[in-house]
Amino acid sequence: MTDSMMRWKLMMLTAFLFLLLSACQNGGQDKTELVVAAASSLQDVMDDAEKAFTDEHPDTKITLNYGASGSLQQQIAQGAPVDVFISASDDRVERLIRSGQMTREDTENILRNRIVLITPARSDSSITNLEDAVNSRWTITAGVPASVPAGRYAKEALEYYGYWNNVQDHLVQAKNVRQVLTYVENKNADAGFVYKTDAMVSDDVQIVQQIEQRAHSPIVYPAGIISDSQHKQAAGEFLEFLTGKKMAGIASEYGFETETNK
The missing domain is CATH 3.40.190.10 (Periplasmic binding protein-like II)
Structure with missing residues (x-):
């Protein structure tokens, strides 16, 4: 093999490795990160739901922030960067709807409890x-x-x-x-x-x-997309997952009821 041919092959191999590395880096950069604020009583079921969803949507990363629904609602009202809010009470979601930070069209009741x-x-x-x-x-x-x-x-x-x-x-x-x-x-x-x-x-x-x-009042867990979310498509996919059959199966393991399994 001549020196020129060897140099050409090395150049092609280097170019291929560079393109492969760039693709891997771009793939990581393209991953959408959803910030989900959820009631602390949902921690176990949402940890499982997050894993099931990201297995189906590997291009989406979910960061879960748990806390009291009232505290989370106040954080969102003050501009905290959240994409999806899951409350243990519909009145907290209603407050955000009234303030224009959520819409009724982008909100669903996903779980029930006792x-x-x-x-x-x-x-x-x-x-x-x-x-x-x-x-x-x-x-x-x-x-x-x-x-x-x-x-x-x-x-x-x-x-x-x-x-x-x-x-x-x-x-x-x-x-x-x-x-x-x-x-x-x-x-x-x-x-x-x-x-x-x-x-x-x-x-x-x-x-x-x-x-x-x-x-007492009905115990429902509404979930909805925050109006100024920069990831509306991914947030919509997650909300759809939360109302689907796979989520109903996960929820039932923890004693929750859903519209599917109630």
Whole structure:
């Protein structure tokens, strides 16, 4: 093989490797990143949903930000860069719709849940139902009603049964539903109000009563696209996934209901 032919082959190989490297770099640069703000009670199911979605859409990366629905809504209202908001309460989405930061057309109810009363799994208390729990000898915990939807549902239920005023001196308010769960797991509280789905994933608590649905507002999780999102197409694909059959299967594993499996 002549020197000129060898140089030509080396040049072609170098050019090929350069093009291959450029393609790989451009592929990484072209990946769309969606920022999804979701209620903390959705952490387990959304972690699985994110993996299932990105397996189907490898060009999309999802960054999940969990927190109390009220806090997330306030962050979005103040301009936080979010593409999709999933709330544990429809009133938080309604506020963003009224302010023009979301639209009803780009919003769907994706999940339903139940409120339950829990105690530590190895509890020394004699609490077997809500009537027992409101006794002043026990410490009860629930989310802050003004910012934590689960806390608002708990307050509605306590008001419905006529117990709200009775528990004020022994009610510990938490910043989100996962903190309520932790308080009960660690026996810092004798009983607490959480979503059924949160209770199901913990071995350290037990459900002593499922609260009647008529005692509080419907527990729905609306999801919607933020109006100033720069990734409307990817956000729309994710919202479509959240209302589909695969999501219904994931949700049912954690005790959620959807429009598909309710």
